[in-house]
Amino acid sequence: MEVLALTGGVPVHASGWPTWPRFDAATVAAVTEALTSGRWTVTGAWNGRETYERTFARRFAEFVGVPYAVSTDHGSSSLILALEALGIGAGDEVIVPVLTWVATATAVLNVNAIPVFVDVDPDTGCLRAEDLEAAITDRTKAVIVVHLHCRMADMDAIMAVAKARGLRVVEDCAQAHGARWRGTMAGAFGDIGAFSMQQGKVLTAGEGGAVVTHDAGLYERLQQLRADGCRYPDVAPAPGEPYLVDAGDIMGTNGCLGELQAALLLDQLDRLEPWLETRAASAAFLDGELARIPGVRPLARSPHLQRPSIFEYAVRRIPDAFGAKSTAVVRAALQAELGVRVHEPDRPLHQNVLYCPETKERYRWIAAQARPAAGTRFPAAEELYANLILLPHRVLLADRAALHHVVEAFAKVAAHSEEL
Numbered sequence: 001m002e003v004l005a006l007t008g009g010v011p012v013h014a015s016g017w018p019t020w021p022r023f024d025a026a027t028v029a030a031v032t033e034a035l036t037s038g039r040w041t042v043t044g045a046w047n048g049r050e051t052y053e054r055t056f057a058r059r060f061a062e063f064v065g066v067p068y069a070v071s072t073d074h075g076s077s078s079l080i081l082a083l084e085a086l087g088i089g090a091g092d093e094v095i096v097p098v099l100t101w102v103a104t105a106t107a108v109l110n111v112n113a114i115p116v117f118v119d120v121d122p123d124t125g126c127l128r129a130e131d132l133e134a135a136i137t138d139r140t141k142a143v144i145v146v147h148l149h150c151r152m153a154d155m156d157a158i159m160a161v162a163k164a165r166g167l168r169v170v171e172d173c174a175q176a177h178g179a180r181w182r183g184t185m186a187g188a189f190g191d192i193g194a195f196s197m198q199q200g201k202v203l204t205a206g207e208g209g210a211v212v213t214h215d216a217g218l219y220e221r222l223q224q225l226r227a228d229g230c231r232y233p234d235v236a237p238a239p240g241e242p243y244l245v246d247a248g249d250i251m252g253t254n255g256c257l258g259e260l261q262a263a264l265l266l267d268q269l270d271r272l273e274p275w276l277e278t279r280a281a282s283a284a285f286l287d288g289e290l291a292r293i294p295g296v297r298p299l300a301r302s303p304h305l306q307r308p309s310i311f312e313y314a315v316r317r318i319p320d321a322f323g324a325k326s327t328a329v330v331r332a333a334l335q336a337e338l339g340v341r342v343h344e345p346d347r348p349l350h351q352n353v354l355y356c357p358e359t360k361e362r363y364r365w366i367a368a369q370a371r372p373a374a375g376t377r378f379p380a381a382e383e384l385y386a387n388l389i390l391l392p393h394r395v396l397l398a399d400r401a402a403l404h405h406v407v408e409a410f411a412k413v414a415a416h417s418e419e420l
Contacts, residue, residue, distance in 0.1 A: 002412065004419045005336035012337040012412060013405035020394040021204050027267045034263035041258050043227065043244050046237045052262035054232060059269060060210055063178070064185045064193065068219035069212045071257040071265075072226055075174045075196020078209040079107035081255060082192040083142065085211075085221040086168045088113050091366075092141040095167075097127040099381040100146045101346050102354040104172050108144070109357055114369050116140070117349055122380035123300035125149060125314070125345075125388075129157035133165075142168040147176035147186050149314040149345070149390065150283055152305050155181055155189040162190075170194060175311035177203045178276040182304045187212050192222075197265060202279070202311060202393055203272050205261035224248075226255040275397065279310040282396035282403055286313065289407040295321030295414050296389070312390040314345075315410075319387060323417035327387050330413060333420055337409035340395055345388045348381040 003009030034052055039045060042053040053071050061069035072078045088094060090112040096105050098117040108115040118131045125148045132143055143162060145153045155171075162169045169190030173179075176186035177195060187193025197208035211222050223231040229252045230244035237243060257265075287298040296315050301308070322330050328344070335342040349355045350372050357363040357370045395406065413420075 002416065004333055004413065004416050006333045007419050011339060012409045013339055013402060015402070017340050017402070018394045018397040020392070021199060021206075021268075022271075023267075027264065030263045030267040031260055034259045037259065039259055042256050042262075043230070043242060044259075045240050046243045048236075048239060051243060052259045052266060053257050056257075056262045056265050056269070057210065059266065061212055063269065063272075064187045064212050066188050066193070066212045066214050068214070068216070068222075069210050070219070070222045070226055071262060072209040072211060072255045073257055074207055074255070075194065075198060075209040076103040076107060077226070077255040078194035078196065078211045079103060079144070079170065079172065080110050081222055081225045082170045082194045082211055083107060083111045083113065084225050085218050086142060086170070086191060088142050088168070091139065093137060093139040095132055095135050095140060095143040096349070097144075097146050097148075097381075098348045098350055098378045099125055099148065099345065099384060100172065100349065101174070102349065102352055104144055104146060105349050105355055109363055109366070109370060112366065113141075114139075114366055115349075117372055117378065119378040119380045120148075120384070122383065124151040124153075124302075125299065125381075125384050126151055126153035127158065129154060129161045132158060133161050136165050136167070140165075140167060142170060144170045144172050145190065146172040147179060147309075149175060149299070149312050149388075150308045150310045151299055151301065152176060152179050152181050152186055152308070154302065154304070155184075156304070159189055174198075174201065176309045177201065178272060178307070179305070179309035180307040182306065186309065188214070191215065192218060197261075200311070200392075202275065202309060203265065203268055205257075205264040205268070208257050208261045208265060221250055224250050225252040228252050228254055276307065276309060279393055279396040280307050282398070283308060283310050283313055285400070285403055286315070286396075286406060290315050290410055293407070293410050293414055295417075296410060310393045310396050312345075312392060313396055315389050316384065317387045317389060319383075322414060323420065325417060325420045327389065329420050330417075331389055333413045334389065334409050337412060338395075338406065341392060343390050345385055345390060348378055348385055350376060350378060351382075
């Protein structure tokens with residue numbers, strides 16, 4: 001009789017998975033060229049050649065389908081710069097979905113504003129327009145919409161509410177590079193789209209980020225906010241002179257992306273489109289096959305989501321399935337079968353130990369307002385946290401035979417849940 005790998009049986013898949021990040025000789029050559037250029041930062045001296053950073057920003061804007069982009073050192077910086085550029089500040093309320101990485105909320109705190117948590121769609125894990133509408137007060141100035149795991153929020157409905165209520169919209173696209181909703185890319189709906197290029201993301205330079213916008217005025221502010229008040233020059237400077245020029249219309253900080261990271265991102269951007277298509281096709285296959293297995297079902301997908309961007313492939317366990325064993329045990333059994341990390345989502349912010357504004361003196365004046373009232377529940381987010389099963393996106397770059405093993409692993413664990 002078949003035995004689960006967790007209890008000593010033979011794993012379903014033992015031949016490994018595609019690695020991440022991915023690179024080849026061309027990647028090494030691109031970074032080496034930047035390394036030997038004599039200029040390692042966009043703030044360095046002009047050497048007669050457009051900076052890698054500005055080249056990447058231009059090409060990334062084209063990819064998203066907007067006129068303007070500014071790169072940053074981190075995705076967290078992108079969110080802070082977005083809020084600052086929009087004039088969000090002391091005492092303003094910013095609506096944030098409670099199911100997201102902690103940086104979405106801490107960015108709000110870092111501009112002295114107050115994050116207001118709302119629950120998420122129980123079928124997709126993303127913000128819903130009706131929940132946004134219900135949370136708006138006379139102090140609400142903005143909303144951060146998070147496109148999560150492998151789904152997008154309904155941006156048509158959310159933008160309609162934001163327009164009617166006078167809210168600024170930041171799209172947190174840390175997990176959504178290249179996702180497309182009714183012909184428009186994630187990041188191109190709101191006032192500003194904020195991206196992360198951290199190592200695990202589908203477009204990565206180890207660390208990095210970007211902000212994108214349609215608005216020329218916001219573009220000007222974003223440049224200065226990320227470079228201590230400096231901006232791109234209108235004309236090339238003299239050789240040896242600093243590339244960025246002093247503007248000082250708004251005080252900024254240093255959130256610049258280095259030239260080596262920009263060169264790496266240019267290399268990765270050239271590869272992104274086929275990887276996105278491969279992951280999307282793999283996710284569609286898994287959605288169809290896993291829907292047939294008792295105890296699990298894929299996240300709901302709107303017909304308007306033309307292409308998901310798969311940062312983490314998500315499937316949900318039906319409560320009380322798998323012999324009523326915990327989801328953590330089910331994940332461990334799947335991990336043993338597949339030889340790859342199978343994990344839970346980030347804990348909802350109201351329960352997340354990493355969200356602790358009371359531990360910092362600079363948040364003392366808003367710490368009491370920065371948490372929901374004791375006992376506040378967010379049932380959809382809590383249920384998803386308890387039952388989601390996540391696979392890393394590198395699994396979806398594998399061939400179809402390996403993806404069949406994913407399906408077999410779920411079926412095996414479901415059939416032998418009594419062994420757990």
